[in-house]
Amino acid sequence: MAPPSSSSSSSPPSPSPETPLPSYAAYKFFSVTSPAPFVAHVQIQRPDKLNAFSEAMWLEFGRVFGQLSGDADVRAVVLTGAGERAFTAGLDVQAAAQDGNLTGAANGGKVDAARRAKALRAQIEEFQGSIGAMEKCEKPVICAMHGISLGLAIDIACCADIRICASNTRFAVKEVDIGLAADIGTLARLPKLVGSTSWVKEVCLTARDFSAQEALAVGFVSQVHEGKEATVRAAVGLAAALAGKSPVAVQGTKELLNHARDHGVAENLRYTQLWNSAALQGEDFPAAILSVLKKQRPTFAKL
């Protein structure tokens, strides 16, 4: 689907140590660095556990992307998993097995089903909200996956704007195999991201693995690169390209495309009228037009 990626053959800009972003230094499970101007690179940092997510991690994940959304020094974000083996193996099942709320052991197992249902609703809502923070982040997010990418990995990837992956990536919508319908977003978003419902239902109902090539063929990812390093490099390159463009245009495009997913065309067109009635009054539009006419490179104020 994507053109043969030129970046995979170009000489590497070298995996130079990226600059850590100080205002994100306090996070425990995620590192945030800046590999290029206005680009933030978020890494899931639990490689010894295949980057599996505990509750503390997903709550932190939500906070990281909440902060990025409001950070005027960030115009594009790359998300990757630390280590060679996995983007993320998904939910930390051992931790989940000890969550009294999930297993019903909370309060000595004496809570009735209506009250347990309320607790579960709240817990799922919080979990959905944490992962969904990446979708709500007003800056575009490129999710660059490699290796093991199971279960929650798909929920997370579905919240990104652009998905690319390494050729060794092993995907699966794994939830059915732990006895539940996926509830953190895969079932809500995946059918709207790819072009074959038959394929979506096949992978969601069977929990079978699918490869990078299959993901590219159905449109789940739009680029496949050789190995993790080339994949991350491509993601950073893409992010750097976005970061060089008008943030008014880029962030507006993200917002309007996300709105379009859940609304009819007439509704989206009206929403677009309102959006651009303010956005076009910014300085980016005349500056960009001028730069096109004068064939110059424009610069844009922070947003």
Place this chain on the structure above:
Amino acid sequence: MAPPSSSSSSSPPSPSPETPLPSYAAYKFFSVTSPAPFVAHVQIQRPDKLNAFSEAMWLEFGRVFGQLSGDADVRAVVLTGAGERAFTAGLDVQAAAQDGNLTGAANGGKVDAARRAKALRAQIEEFQGSIGAMEKCEKPVICAMHGISLGLAIDIACCADIRICASNTRFAVKEVDIGLAADIGTLARLPKLVGSTSWVKEVCLTARDFSAQEALAVGFVSQVHEGKEATVRAAVGLAAALAGKSPVAVQGTKELLNHARDHGVAENLRYTQLWNSAALQGEDFPAAILSVLKKQRPTFAKL
């Protein structure tokens, strides 16, 4: 799109005579057998007429899937057409040509246009409801097509969860050629099942044939196999795999994906919270988690 199907090369489990399911013995146009535990195999049984549908057939079709939906001994369903030539040639046009309601000959042709419109609305609604019963069936349905698969064949296939087909399948959205816009579901569902609206409009407006390979390329089917036998075997294998998993997880996944098709993401996420607030209190989730941790094979109660 799908990986080279391993089942097509594996040694055949042999087309052993499948066990008829006694509680479905009274149906006239459909046989229902069980090729594997918890799997029902529904065959359209009118091969001499290329499995074309009369009104009596589509009404029965609705009843078959209504019964399957509530049958706790069934966890996955395969639908095929009997005989070598056709999955189904669609509507029995000769029978339709004699339907006074459709042709306006009913009541001596003296019913005015408003009253005839009411009768037509009711007739279309009943027809839609009968075919749609397969979509409403709470168990996943795999539609395995071969040979002639025209008109109503597409309406039916669109109601399945997973579509696979033999390499010799000949598809067409044929309705325009009999002077009407398809009204039993193809126009409602097909654009939401595949990834190219340009292609959808092309095949719906021209009524041209399309092949198994083209169907795979656009995502209408997710697997193509060599010949009917291999196709049915693959479908049964897939159904058997689903039937071995938690029915709470499988049926929930079907429901939530169907809900996602017609709702925005936020709406579906909330619906999922409610669904899983009850589903997670069943025994399947802890049993499946445990079996993952202990690497055992779980068993699940009926649903």
Place this chain on the structure above:
Amino acid sequence: MAPPSSSSSSSPPSPSPETPLPSYAAYKFFSVTSPAPFVAHVQIQRPDKLNAFSEAMWLEFGRVFGQLSGDADVRAVVLTGAGERAFTAGLDVQAAAQDGNLTGAANGGKVDAARRAKALRAQIEEFQGSIGAMEKCEKPVICAMHGISLGLAIDIACCADIRICASNTRFAVKEVDIGLAADIGTLARLPKLVGSTSWVKEVCLTARDFSAQEALAVGFVSQVHEGKEATVRAAVGLAAALAGKSPVAVQGTKELLNHARDHGVAENLRYTQLWNSAALQGEDFPAAILSVLKKQRPTFAKL
């Protein structure tokens, strides 16, 4: 995705001079001719400016398609761009740079932001409405693109029913590079036309070029032909095929597919009941059924 196009290898029907349609003679920027019975061929006629659109052009574009919609002598429409170089280069940026309303120079730049917002909303709405007239046109429209097809070219193409292109077509969703989120329909419609949201966001956020082959792979177009001439010939052939079919069936199919895009399945099925309760009472349905049974070629009254 499409089968190897037979038209590209068949002997050319020759680019015979098409008959101008007199009732469309007054248009300035568009020629309207008839290459086949009941087929209208609309050409964007500003080749010296790469068919770029000024405000006067898009207003006229809306009127052309409004007229075609109500013209009972037209059953299918082909849209192309005159000249060899471009379908259209999109918005005429130089003209836009002098639009005081867009640049804020109107009224001496003294209009406050709330009042300017009102003017911009109205301007965008009018622009959207003009381009959208092609989608609202009740006859199917085939958009045949070649060469440069940027920015507004995509907005326009998204309003067509079927998109085909020449192998030399160079596409781009260019708006981000002139500092704005595309607001004439690309962001509203493109995600609903193709099967990979990751790809959609990639091309919309980066404004990068994509080729005919890439457009075919993601499903944006459903046919690619060698060169402009073969492409136009294929489009005219397709239109002629549609024009030979029941206009009740063809126009109903367009309407119901467009309705399906923005509505859930249940809603569309009900709408279909109402639509066909009148449409089936026309003469096309019995005539077509009869012609199928008698293997004759039917003719249909105007619509």
Place this chain on the structure above:
Amino acid sequence: MAPPSSSSSSSPPSPSPETPLPSYAAYKFFSVTSPAPFVAHVQIQRPDKLNAFSEAMWLEFGRVFGQLSGDADVRAVVLTGAGERAFTAGLDVQAAAQDGNLTGAANGGKVDAARRAKALRAQIEEFQGSIGAMEKCEKPVICAMHGISLGLAIDIACCADIRICASNTRFAVKEVDIGLAADIGTLARLPKLVGSTSWVKEVCLTARDFSAQEALAVGFVSQVHEGKEATVRAAVGLAAALAGKSPVAVQGTKELLNHARDHGVAENLRYTQLWNSAALQGEDFPAAILSVLKKQRPTFAKL
């Protein structure tokens, strides 16, 4: 809100024995008679139990209204409760207390919460469907209440088109007092039927009684009459008036108003275009216009 009801002061047409409708004779809990041409009068016939509903009753209720919907000899329906004391006291709580499905005692209480949830969903859906059959009935329904009208009485009344009551009626949305949120339709429909959400929440959350006068003031009923007899007489008079009008106009009006409740204005206007594009082709419209111009009384064919 309503004008002083003339019927309450007019001389009684006498409670003459109404003609039973033979095709409805087999129902056990409901009598169906015809007090006027084309009018059906459905009475809840369990006065010794204050017309409280068991499961068998609500299933039969659904069948009665399904039959009325398709009965061309019926153009308007009146629903009342037999006996002097109650329209209906609602759910038969003693029967409900022995429903193993509701109490969890089914299957020896050994069904897990996920499986019990499935059974409960199905049971509520069936119950909703039975009561909702009155709303789906294509003929207008006038619900005439008196005396005790609690719980399910409100769910039922909300499905009628016109609600009137006797001055002695005692209403309450009683469900909160038996430990559940009303789930058969009151919470879905009541807020859309009356003009004060504060009042709706007050009566739904407190389960307090409200009187006929209060019901009239908030718009829940549109007429109050003195005593049951006058109320039924008014309902029958109203039904007879409707039955004398064009059934195409009356049934279309019911359908379009019900559609309007759940759709935006633009959506409803389009739906109306389709509806009337067939309805106006009937004989009723020209016949009624002619009768207006000639000041004659029209007659209309069955529908």
Place this chain on the structure above:
Amino acid sequence: MAPPSSSSSSSPPSPSPETPLPSYAAYKFFSVTSPAPFVAHVQIQRPDKLNAFSEAMWLEFGRVFGQLSGDADVRAVVLTGAGERAFTAGLDVQAAAQDGNLTGAANGGKVDAARRAKALRAQIEEFQGSIGAMEKCEKPVICAMHGISLGLAIDIACCADIRICASNTRFAVKEVDIGLAADIGTLARLPKLVGSTSWVKEVCLTARDFSAQEALAVGFVSQVHEGKEATVRAAVGLAAALAGKSPVAVQGTKELLNHARDHGVAENLRYTQLWNSAALQGEDFPAAILSVLKKQRPTFAKL
């Protein structure tokens, strides 16, 4: 519902001859004058026919309100009917009886039902669009009714923002009595304008008259005045009050309330964020805040 109207007791500002607005002088069926600064008074001018509407009239009606919407010299509109007897008697039934399209006599009655349906859809859509132009008019419209106000009078009134009437007004939703379901907007809008669905269905199904007092009680009008003159004076006073306020605030309030009718709360809140993100940047907000703090009377630029 409304407080005792002070205007009805205040001394009359005298029915001074209102200034005609020159740019509206060409209209044939409507006069447009200005009784107060920034206020336009539209009168239906066909008193000898009780202001009944022919097709030419409703088309002109649409154009009048289209022009008012874009006229920066108008900030509020009053609509009344000329003459003492009627606001409007609705559709001109005699004219309608001769409309071949409506009666089916067009084209010698030889058009089939599908083709006639298309013509009818188009005709209803055009009619709905003409009347709906009043709702789409960006300035608030006060509809002041008196005397006969039947059928189309209600469709029109439902498109106004504020409805007031004289105590002698005689209302009826008359369409059922001419054999059709009202299709120009009453059924779409009336249930969303008043607080009792039972009452709405009663008046729509029976076509009975209702009085000014009843209209006030159900909330259809919000003021009743003694006689036409006092009513028009009250309407003009109200319009003058609106015209003195910030047009950014007034027009925004109209838009957001209309949007709220057809959208859920969350959707409307988001739309409001976009709307006010531009509107608050105008000069009206700081000017009005300042005038409140300084207790001065603000003036506002045109909009």
Place this chain on the structure above:
Amino acid sequence: MAPPSSSSSSSPPSPSPETPLPSYAAYKFFSVTSPAPFVAHVQIQRPDKLNAFSEAMWLEFGRVFGQLSGDADVRAVVLTGAGERAFTAGLDVQAAAQDGNLTGAANGGKVDAARRAKALRAQIEEFQGSIGAMEKCEKPVICAMHGISLGLAIDIACCADIRICASNTRFAVKEVDIGLAADIGTLARLPKLVGSTSWVKEVCLTARDFSAQEALAVGFVSQVHEGKEATVRAAVGLAAALAGKSPVAVQGTKELLNHARDHGVAENLRYTQLWNSAALQGEDFPAAILSVLKKQRPTFAKL
């Protein structure tokens, strides 16, 4: 609309000092006490400024209701304003006049309109979210108003479940008079709370005062009491009644009624099935049924 309030005539339970709730002691602008078991009484505590809201206040308001929502010791909430003069005079206009973001003075007034729009959207969203926290609070909220209740007072009241007021209350939707369309919720919710759109538009467009009696007549409040003390007493009595009922039933009723406001009937009925499929498995339903049959008073576990 409400029955003559018995509480206004009953002997006062005396304004005994209410118990402060310790876990809410840290709030600065709101006191939270408990006048009855499981009842929380929130008072706006800025009487010297007529309880006008600064930004710090509305942020705190959101936090108070977020905490109440999750507090299992609270089953019903009463909101009042401290002091005799005002529930709240609304936005603190003097504070707003110094908000650089609102006035455009932020960043030295050098931020362009697109960037200012982003800041305004975020600010309105945060404000809406803070006030909307009361609607999202899972416990029913009774808003008891008195005296001055302007602008933001209406936004807040619209988020409550039940609104009651003292006879001296002076209401106004005041925003138009400070130059803006109300954007914190009044325009989104008010039209769905009361029964006359004409009245809603009248008060929103004119910003005129309306009285307690008028508020009762249109259904904005459901009870009016004599003076603040009686009003608060009635609110507390109502809250105490709700707190004595099954919290599963009460909270479910709130949720389902709120859902019904923004969804069609079919959608709400399905949602209800899911909700009650878990809720009915709690202990409240059998306990309440039993208590009805045994005529005992039930007790319920916390929720």
